[in-house]
Amino acid sequence: MILAAALLALAAPATPPAIGAGQTVSSAPLADTQLADPVAEAKAQALMEELRCLTCQSQSIADSNAPMAGDMRHQVRSRIAAGEEPEQVRAWLVERYGDYVTFRPGFDWATWPLYALPLLFILVAGVLLFRRIGRGGE
Amino acid sequence: MKRLWLILPLALFGLFIGLAAYQMTQPKDEFVRSTMIGKPLPAFDLPGETEDAPRLTSQMFADGTPRLLNVWATWCLPCIAEAPQLDALAKRGVPIVGVAIRDEPEAIAQFLDRYGNPYSAIARDDIAELQLALGSSGVPETFVIDGKGVIRYQHIGDIRADNIDEIYAEWEKAR
Numbered sequence: 001m002i003l004a005a006a007l008l009a010l011a012a013p014a015t016p017p018a019i020g021a022g023q024t025v026s027s028a029p030l031a032d033t034q035l036a037d038p039v040a041e042a043k044a045q046a047l048m049e050e051l052r053c054l055t056c057q058s059q060s061i062a063d064s065n066a067p068m069a070g071d072m073r074h075q076v077r078s079r080i081a082a083g084e085e086p087e088q089v090r091a092w093l094v095e096r097y098g099d100y101v102t103f104r105p106g107f108d109w110a111t112w113p114l115y116a117l118p119l120l121f122i123l124v125a126g127v128l129l130f131r132r133i134g135r136g137g138e
Numbered sequence: 139m140k141r142l143w144l145i146l147p148l149a150l151f152g153l154f155i156g157l158a159a160y161q162m163t164q165p166k167d168e169f170v171r172s173t174m175i176g177k178p179l180p181a182f183d184l185p186g187e188t189e190d191a192p193r194l195t196s197q198m199f200a201d202g203t204p205r206l207l208n209v210w211a212t213w214c215l216p217c218i219a220e221a222p223q224l225d226a227l228a229k230r231g232v233p234i235v236g237v238a239i240r241d242e243p244e245a246i247a248q249f250l251d252r253y254g255n256p257y258s259a260i261a262r263d264d265i266a267e268l269q270l271a272l273g274s275s276g277v278p279e280t281f282v283i284d285g286k287g288v289i290r291y292q293h294i295g296d297i298r299a300d301n302i303d304e305i306y307a308e309w310e311k312a313r
Contacts, residue, residue, distance in 0.1 A: 026240070026266075027264055028264075028266075029265075054275035055275065055276060057168070057170075067240060067266075068266060068276075071265050071269075072270065074265055075267070075270055095173065095174075096172060096174055096270070096273035097172070097173065098171070101170075
């Protein structure tokens, strides 16, 4: 099923243009042009790898050739070039598309078990281990 | 009692596997809904239908008239299928503003010539900036914008014949 989805994603940009040809590439200036400032570009790149392409939902916008992903990369780069922090850009997108757009889940009422459960497991394992070793030493 | 405690981790694991297996058999909702419903239309200033046409701005939506904002493109096949339904809505008196994504004036003129023009105005969004600001993830999508310029409703995908009444009702509600 994953393979089928991948093939579909590959096939999608190849559909023949109906009237205009505008859908094949993004014309946004910063879609595929790196920022001149390497620090800003690195910030943008790191964020782009954590944002979900909306038309090819299993890829990040850094990985995707979809025009929509290019337009999203332009938003990320231009906002970071304008001085926004990556988290502000992420928040701007989450405000519009919900948590779905980011691959890094935030910390809220629905996602806290993701962070709390591993800690709990480690704690329980630690207690069990401590008791075993403690008992062995008696 | 001790035995039961030993089974607990296995039981939890089994529960997890069961839940995951169940979820995998469920059809996935491919739609990414906008979370902008109830929020004001983001500020924009975009070129019009042709190079000479007046620009379209977000301010024109705050004039007291509710409108449909139709995100479409001439290269989008479902948009052709949607054209008769948009025409029907326009004939029922609904003003429709088109936002053409990654498009060109010549292609737009050709499309309207061939499939009819239900739009009161068209903006060209060459880099999908308004589309992204709206929380729209594809074409076509249709938003109901009330007279104060607040986004009230989102329809994802092409408007079918049996969606017309529903969308008209949402537009009426925004009056």
